[in-house]
Amino acid sequence: MSTEHATPLLIVDDDPVFSRVLARALTRRGYHVATASSADEALEVARRHQPALATIDLKMEGRSGLTLIPELKALLPELNMLVLTGYASISTAVEAIKLGATNYLPKPADADQVLAALQQNSPDAETPVTESPMSVNRLEWEHIQKVLGEYEGNVSATARALGMHRRTLQRKLAKRPVRQ
Amino acid sequence: MSTEHATPLLIVDDDPVFSRVLARALTRRGYHVATASSADEALEVARRHQPALATIDLKMEGRSGLTLIPELKALLPELNMLVLTGYASISTAVEAIKLGATNYLPKPADADQVLAALQQNSPDAETPVTESPMSVNRLEWEHIQKVLGEYEGNVSATARALGMHRRTLQRKLAKRPVRQ
DNA sequence: CAGTGGTGCGACAATTTGTCTCAGACAGGG
DNA sequence: CCCTGTCTGAGACAAATTGTCGCACCACTG
Numbered sequence: 001m002s003t004e005h006a007t008p009l010l011i012v013d014d015d016p017v018f019s020r021v022l023a024r025a026l027t028r029r030g031y032h033v034a035t036a037s038s039a040d041e042a043l044e045v046a047r048r049h050q051p052a053l054a055t056i057d058l059k060m061e062g063r064s065g066l067t068l069i070p071e072l073k074a075l076l077p078e079l080n081m082l083v084l085t086g087y088a089s090i091s092t093a094v095e096a097i098k099l100g101a102t103n104y105l106p107k108p109a110d111a112d113q114v115l116a117a118l119q120q121n122s123p124d125a126e127t128p129v130t131e132s133p134m135s136v137n138r139l140e141w142e143h144i145q146k147v148l149g150e151y152e153g154n155v156s157a158t159a160r161a162l163g164m165h166r167r168t169l170q171r172k173l174a175k176r177p178v179r180q
Numbered sequence: 181m182s183t184e185h186a187t188p189l190l191i192v193d194d195d196p197v198f199s200r201v202l203a204r205a206l207t208r209r210g211y212h213v214a215t216a217s218s219a220d221e222a223l224e225v226a227r228r229h230q231p232a233l234a235t236i237d238l239k240m241e242g243r244s245g246l247t248l249i250p251e252l253k254a255l256l257p258e259l260n261m262l263v264l265t266g267y268a269s270i271s272t273a274v275e276a277i278k279l280g281a282t283n284y285l286p287k288p289a290d291a292d293q294v295l296a297a298l299q300q301n302s303p304d305a306e307t308p309v310t311e312s313p314m315s316v317n318r319l320e321w322e323h324i325q326k327v328l329g330e331y332e333g334n335v336s337a338t339a340r341a342l343g344m345h346r347r348t349l350q351r352k353l354a355k356r357p358v359r360q
Numbered sequence: 361c362a363g364t365g366g367t368g369c370g371a372c373a374a375t376t377t378g379t380c381t382c383a384g385a386c387a388g389g390g
Numbered sequence: 391c392c393c394t395g396t397c398t399g400a401g402a403c404a405a406a407t408t409g410t411c412g413c414a415c416c417a418c419t420g
Binding site: 154155156157166167170174 | 396397398399400
């Protein structure tokens with residue numbers, strides 16, 4: 001396809017599943033996607049790929065994604081960086097923005113939200129479109145599934161990590177995944 | 181006392197109890213404190229008082245403290261602003277920093293934390309990344325805040341977009357966010 | 361001025377959670 | 391083999407939350 005006209009985009013995330021899913025979704029939307037799974041690899045790939053947009057995970061092997069932000073900024077001053085993390089917190093959000101990130105989203109987020117967040121500080125200050133957001137139930141379901149995966153399917157441990165009662169988690173899991 | 185040598189500081193908060201307690205604590209630490217209980221009053225007081233530091237509450241009668249940030253910045257470009265709110269969320273934190281706040285703290289915070297946050301206005305990439313994933317309740321709160329921001333605070337529209345009852349959203353918003 | 365759409369909030373029923381159980385499975389030790 | 395700890399599904403019932411309806415009260419607009 002017209003890769004030479006497509007906007008180059010870099011995904012930095014050490015979860016290969018997440019990385020692959022997002023890469024596919026963005027490629028389908030016409031972006032020229034490269035991926036990296038660590039801060040150092042990201043710098044290297046960025047040099048070759050010259051991305052205009054990037055998503056950065058915080059919790060990775062080795063250095064935190066936070067340290068990567070100023071380095072990428074130094075390398076490519078025009079780069080729009082979106083921090084995208086499953087371990088979101090107010091303090092890292094504040095730091096990320098101060099360090100030059102253009103936005104910060106907690107996972108789970110879908111490709112449209114990612115793009116909206118990345119575009120948000122483009123010349124057009126107006127927010128033109130608001131795509132329909134995930135319902136709270138859908139978001140909850142995805143988050144539960146992600147954490148459940150991190151604890152290898154252990155329901156008790158997941159319930160503890162999520163601060164919810166095991167019985168409640170049990171009941172939520174028994175229900176069908178919510179539509180929409 | 182030596183009010184002429186003390187650093188002038190402005191507290192913007194519509195909770196008189198909080199405002200008074202913080203004002204006392206900061207006065208005792210040698211600051212020259214003024215208070216305001218609304219965005220408009222804050223602008224007026226700032227003109228007279230010429231503060232070097234300010235704490236700003238987000239949820240106030242009338243305009244949100246978020247709108248106050250660029251106005252104060254325009255009035256006093258050197259002003260260090262700390263957003264201090266009982267209804268903290270990542271999306272308002274990101275907005276506040278983008279608008280020029282130097283820091284953002286959830287209430288409750290004691291006077292020492294407030295001062296530390298006001299003084300520390302250079303970014304720090306060493307901020308630790310949270311160990312545990314967000315609780316479902318926290319994630320829900322963050323998501324609601326984000327969507328609410330996208331609909332410019334319109335509760336009815338947000339409830340529709342999230343597929344939840346307006347009354348329920350109203351009740352959730354009235355609650356404090358869950359920590360962790 | 362009527363019509364539309366927003367907001368806050370009371371009241372009550374319907375539904376969901378929290379809590380406490382119990383019982384069965386499975387994995388180490390000792 | 392028995393003991394111990396942990397995981398699991400599930401019943402029962404109280405506690406809490408949510409859905410639903412209604413009402414009053416703005417603000418805006420044709």
